[in-house]
Amino acid sequence: MAATEPTRVMMAVxxxxxxxxxxxxxxxxxxxxxxxxKIVRSNATGFKLLFLHVQVPDEDGxxxxxxxxxxxxxFKSLKNxxxxxxxxxxxxxxxxxxxxxxxxxxxxxxxxxxEVICHEVRRVQxxxxxxxxxxxxxxxxxxVGTVSEFCVKHAECPVITIKRKADxxxxxxxxx
Amino acid sequence: MAATEPTRVMMAVxxxxxxxxxxxxxxxxxxxxxxxxKIVRSNATGFKLLFLHVQVPDEDGxxxxxxxxxxxxxFKSLKNxxxxxxxxxxxxxxxxxxxxxxxxxxxxxxxxxxEVICHEVRRVQxxxxxxxxxxxxxxxxxxVGTVSEFCVKHAECPVITIKRKADxxxxxxxxx
Numbered sequence: 191m192a193a194t195e196p197t198r199v200m201m202a203v204x205x206x207x208x209x210x211x212x213x214x215x216x217x218x219x220x221x222x223x224x225x226x227x228k229i230v231r232s233n234a235t236g237f238k239l240l241f242l243h244v245q246v247p248d249e250d251g252x253x254x255x256x257x258x259x260x261x262x263x264x265f266k267s268l269k270n271x272x273x274x275x276x277x278x279x280x281x282x283x284x285x286x287x288x289x290x291x292x293x294x295x296x297x298x299x300x301x302x303x304x305e306v307i308c309h310e311v312r313r314v315q316x317x318x319x320x321x322x323x324x325x326x327x328x329x330x331x332x333x334v335g336t337v338s339e340f341c342v343k344h345a346e347c348p349v350i351t352i353k354r355k356a357d358x359x360x361x362x363x364x365x366x
Numbered sequence: 367m368a369a370t371e372p373t374r375v376m377m378a379v380x381x382x383x384x385x386x387x388x389x390x391x392x393x394x395x396x397x398x399x400x401x402x403x404k405i406v407r408s409n410a411t412g413f414k415l416l417f418l419h420v421q422v423p424d425e426d427g428x429x430x431x432x433x434x435x436x437x438x439x440x441f442k443s444l445k446n447x448x449x450x451x452x453x454x455x456x457x458x459x460x461x462x463x464x465x466x467x468x469x470x471x472x473x474x475x476x477x478x479x480x481e482v483i484c485h486e487v488r489r490v491q492x493x494x495x496x497x498x499x500x501x502x503x504x505x506x507x508x509x510v511g512t513v514s515e516f517c518v519k520h521a522e523c524p525v526i527t528i529k530r531k532a533d534x535x536x537x538x539x540x541x542x
Contacts, residue, residue: 231412348528
């Protein structure tokens with residue numbers, strides 16, 4: 191097969207939900223490392239990774255107790271803090287790509303993750319979307335973890351769903 | 367990244383449902399060509415493709431009107447004919463792989479496709495499962511095309527779902 195444009199792989203990445211745990215979620219890191227190892231392999235120039243982090247405005251704003259009493263000024267600095275956290279999250283993935291010579295781009299959007307991811311797929315038109323998933327059982331899935339299912343149905347490109355491995359699952363399977 | 371074992375990609379392939387239409391379904395061929403072009407790319411030795419075709423015993427046996435009156439002998443020859451059709455289907459994919467120098471294996475199993483695919487994933491332990499999907503809307507999805515959804519939830523490896531492109535969709539979207 192002749193050399194062509196690199197395969198553009200969009201990866202939706204998020205922060206860990208575990209309190210005090212820094213940076214990327216278990217499923218985001220797992221999906222990223224799997225993609226490098228099993229898809230990109232030694233063909234670093236054949237791929238370009240596009241990292242999208244979607245921040246959920248309300249959840250982030252009211253996660254800390256003191257934010258309930260936040261003045262407009264506090265709220266602005268809080269939003270700024272969120273943005274900085276988001277940049278740190280993306281920095282993790284961008285640095286890994288630079289280390290191994292895979293081209294990448296990264297950006298932050300705000301909104302409902304499943305809607306924003308599908309919107310960004312329409313806008314950016316990647317060849318492939320990679321979403322990590324907590325891989326919960328049928329009972330938990332009713333309440334959480336529907337982002338990957340929504341993307342498989344609605345994203346206008348092929349979608350890889352990568353479940354978290356059993357040995358990476360924290361004590362409470364809802365954590366990530 | 368150091369050279370390692372090839373990435374083993376299992377592809378579930380099926381026959382077209384369109385009457386008189388020979389060989390592989392639109393979504394199987396689409397998923398296969400997409401995988402070669404966007405994942406394997408020029409790195410033919412980095413991948414091994416594992417083609418699984420699941421034959422549905424009852425549907426195949428009673429698809430032709432005359433099979434309702436089939437004697438045990440007729441039924442045996444019918445099953446034989448099915449096996450030959452299945453081999454022809456797999457031959458299409460195996461020949462393409464040989465042309466481009468990608469290692470492959472292919473086999474036929476009988477049963478409920480979604481159950482058999484997930485069972486074969488547990489047995490063969492591929493790195494990745496590729497399933498084509500008709501990409502139907504929410505209304506049609508109630509009645510057909512749940513194989514890919516089942517595999518995303520239950521297969522014990524990452525799963526790529528590749529929807530058929532809009533311009534490849536036949537007149538009746540239930541056809542494939």
